Amino acid sequence: MPRRQGRSGGGDADELAELRERVISEAPEAGSNPLLTDAEEVEADGKVTFSRARRFSELPLSRRTLAGLARGKWEKMTDVQRATIGHALAGRDVLAAARTGSGKTLAFLVPLLELLWRERWSALDRLGGLVVSPTRELALQIFDVLRTLGQKHDLSAGLVIGGKDQQEEAARIAPMNILVATPGRLLHHIDQTAASRPLDASEATPGSLPPQADRLLDLGFKQTMAAILEELPRKRQTLLFSATQTRRVADLASLSLSEPQYISVHAASKTATPTRLQHHHMLIEPEQKLDVLWGFVRSHLQAKTICFLSSLHPAQVAFVHAAFSALRPGVSLLCLHGRQKQMKRLAVYTEFCAKKHAVLFATDVAARGLDFPTVQWVVQADAPEDVATYIHRTGRTARHTASGRALLLLSPSEKAFVDQLSAARIATQRLRPNKQQADAARAQAATAVGERADIKYTAQRALVSYVRSVKLQADKAVFDASSLPLQKLAESYGLAAAPRVRSLSGGGKAKEAAKN
Known part of the structure; x- marks a missing residue:
């Protein structure tokens, strides 16, 4: 994504005001699961909630994000996207479990871009969003989706997975608005570059988003993640996504999430894996x-x-x-x-x-x-x-x-x-x-x-x-x-x-x- 040279101009003001109002009026009730299939109802906390949106175009999203979705040919939302994006757009922390291959990447990247856009984030604000991936291959895959989705946003993004000289990598990521990183390499930059502050994770206010939380813990990153979380601001939004809900994921959630929305997308399904x-x-x-x-x-x-x-x-x-x-x-x-x-x-x-x-x-x-x-x-x-x-x-x-x-x-x-x-x-x-x-x-x-x-x-x-x-x-x-x-x-x-x-x-x- 191109690096931003300044804050949003007046051309976005009307759209921004309209979307902020829609996000508030259309947000699902806290504690509810807005997921519905075509003719079903989901009862949450004694109340029946209805999910009207089936397509991304029906959500309160900016023209910039919708253009990226169109470029990637993402039209219909998957279950996990329908269940979580509304809560995330409303600024709530989310702990979600959904089957593998269910579309979790867009479920956290769409809210990340929208939150930064609504905050009128620019290159002058430096780091605003952080995505933590357990493996290099997954980080690269997330980064590729981010480049397509965010092509119309005036934001810069960097990939931090190692394999390059640390000083060269630090210089390249310093001005980035969004970082996709593996835990060890990210913590290394936070620790080793503290004196010159080219990477200040404490500025990542709108969104800190580690996906595949279960895999992070399986690979032994619990202490690393705890150290990273200590460097993040207390006032932030965090989304944790995994394919399974385990006690270890809950432990990580207790350290990083504030009053989260717990959503298990396929908990009531007859099978724990896709029917196909x-x-x-x-x-x-x-x-x-x-x-x-x-x-x-x-x-x-x-x-x-x-x-x-x-x-x-x-x-x-x-x-x-x-x-x-x-x-x-x-x-x-x-x-x-x-x-x-x-x-x-x-x-x-x-x-x-x-x-x-x-x-x-x-x-x-x-x-x-x-x-x-x-x-x-x-x-x-x-x-x-x-x-x-x-x-x-x-x-x-x-x-x-x-x-x-x-x-x-x-x-x-x-x-x-x-x-x-x-x-x-x-x-x-x-x-x-x-x-x-x-x-x-x-x-x-x-x-x-x-x-x-x-x-x-x-x-x-x-x-x-x-x-x-x-x-x-x-x-x-x-x-x-x-x-x-x-x-x-x-x-x-x-x-x-x-x-x-x-x-x-x-x-x-x-x-x-x-x-x-």
């Missing part, structure tokens, strides 16, 4: 996993698939990607994990988004917030740690109005997870592996491991990583590392012998030593 998402699971022995996964890839060459593996260490992702690439399945294979350098991660993300058919092997760095277009399948080759993680992973498909399918591979000892999904209003259909499709990949993998020392080393680390990830899971009703057949697992990875995993049945972290 079909759920499937298979019960297979652990040593069959790679065979089944290989069979799936070979039989879905015309699909776009994300396959999630253990996130304890990227070795699982690295090995499966390397081994399957060596086997040449006939479709593009990519991998994404947190230990890749920033530019590499962004390159992989961009390449996968651009491809019509591909398989992305990923850790949970790709599980939340990111919008991958036209993903038909989400395969979870390793069981997720809990139902919330399952929901976030499957949320990479069936986004917005699209349909999608999800496949979960479970060992017999992990069958209890199906009951947990059912209790969370997620019905999953059991599939049985097709023996003809699940061509035994282990013989070919053994050849690749034998011929390439790097793949052999990665296979050893991957196996140890997988066993440790199972051992360290908190839910012992689902995860039982002692039941894993290490030798059979090793053979399925193309290894002649299993790496040694010490203290497999004892307490504490497992210690491992890989043999030749």
